[in-house]
Amino acid sequence: MTTPRLATYSVNGAMRYGAATDTGIVDLSARFAKDYPSLREAVAAGALMKLADAAAGRSPDHALDAVALQPPIPSPEKTICIGVNYPDRNAEYKDGSDAPKYPSMFLRVPRSFVGHNAPLVRPRASPQLDYEGELVLVIGKAGRHIPESTALDHIAAVSLCNEGTIRDWVRHAKFNVTQGKNFDSTGSLGPWIVPYTTEAQIADIRLTTRVNGETRQDDRTSRLIFGFRYLINYISTFTTLVPGDIIVTGTPTGAGARFDPPRYLKPGDVIEVEAEGVGVLRNGVVDEAN
Template sequence: MTSPPLATYSIGGVTHYGAVTDAGIVDLSPRFGKDYPTLREAIAAGALMKLADDAARRSPDHALDAIAWQPPIPAPEKIICIGVNYPDRNAEYKDGQDAPKYPSMFMRTPRSFVGHNAPLVRPRASPQLDYEGELVIVIGKAGRHIKESAALDHIAAITLCNEGTIRDWVRHAKFNVTQGKNFDSTGSLGPWLVPYTNEAQIADIHLTTKVNGEPRQDDRTGRLIFGFRYLLSYISTFTTLVPGDVIVTGTPTGAGARFDPPRYLKPGDVIEVEAEGVGVLRNGVVDEAQ
């Protein structure tokens, strides 16, 4: 990476943001917190590269093992998730249908996500916690009725998601998946934001998911059924995209539910979602407290 990625984290119970280097975290909150209280305000001001450039000239303030990683965007207005967006994923449904004409999508709440290295929580209500590795687009410039030709101008950064799902709860109702997608602390976002620079950066990213070191998902963003330009244009037809909005762009084939028998997550498992040019989002699993 030419510029250090930017992260939200806590230390001593206080939330900060900073730039991530191999040697540690450069704390940017004391220098820029008045203008940008969080990375969401920095995104809105178009200041991510300014922060990264400033940090590149400084020494780290905290060791990487001294911090608790948080989802990079505090309190995003919208977290919009895209379903069935890789060709092999569509084939998994075995319903004989061609690729969909329009994208499937649903919303998630910020409370349903944890940060990098924090455990996902398998809820008391169900043992069917599953993983879904995905690339994430973070919106940098507001827009409504965005044209595909201009869509990438609205991207501020990219990051990763483990879009954890409670499988039996997504089938509770006739036509929605909201319940199974929003259990507290069942997914993760992070570990950091990589500032977006150009289309080549996101055109064909290699995305993988491993569970306990075993490869489970493997695909490339160049194979998306609905590409990034189309998604931003389509979504902005019905809602105004604003800085800090999170678009989770879809998962490849290979989630645990698709094995026979299914291979759901259990306490002690470690899931790693990795994308070239972004990094690795790593989480363990624990059971919800009784």
């Protein structure tokens, strides 16, 4: 059985959504736009499998190279990113600290992300653009004070993120990393969302990041310090999770800043974030225009 893959894309100046196949995109917007203007409304309605079933057996309406894939969920209310969530990542800081008691987290704005195959932009303000491959949870059902026992019922889909970071700017202040995490077009989301079905689908996913074909990050979601159930429970304690919210769940060891000397991204580099059962999120790098 082919894994359903639902994507947001632009073609001829219009924003649309559909099902991605190996050769193209089956347009679902025309059929479902009245009920679901975007994938965010489809997520809220619990309709992702309905969309996938509607696309089954249909020939693509657009070739993949004829569309521009966008971040799959347009205008999410919030994108919550988790820091230091793999054991080796904590050790990477070399500060002798125990595993954290609570997760580190921060918010990112939509403008800081591009879609699959769009270039990440190295800003004029700093050459220290770095990569962080991560698995993404898309929330499908609203909730506050969600128990761990039912937390996974609130997941609609999974996706991928390259949570690009400007390293020197995350150290500009004592208590936050917001600046270095929110430069325009420094991260990416996609290439699509895969509907969530069972816990086994996400319990032990291999997550890798490659730069110019060289594997830099390689770990499994079964090793997370703070698992998916805990994250949903913890986050929903202080904020109401709503459909379309995105949780970026943490990156393995091996980011460019941790090499000696650091190996930051430069124009012409190609970064690929891959997860079993999800796909490959690919982006190049360009310099910000003067």
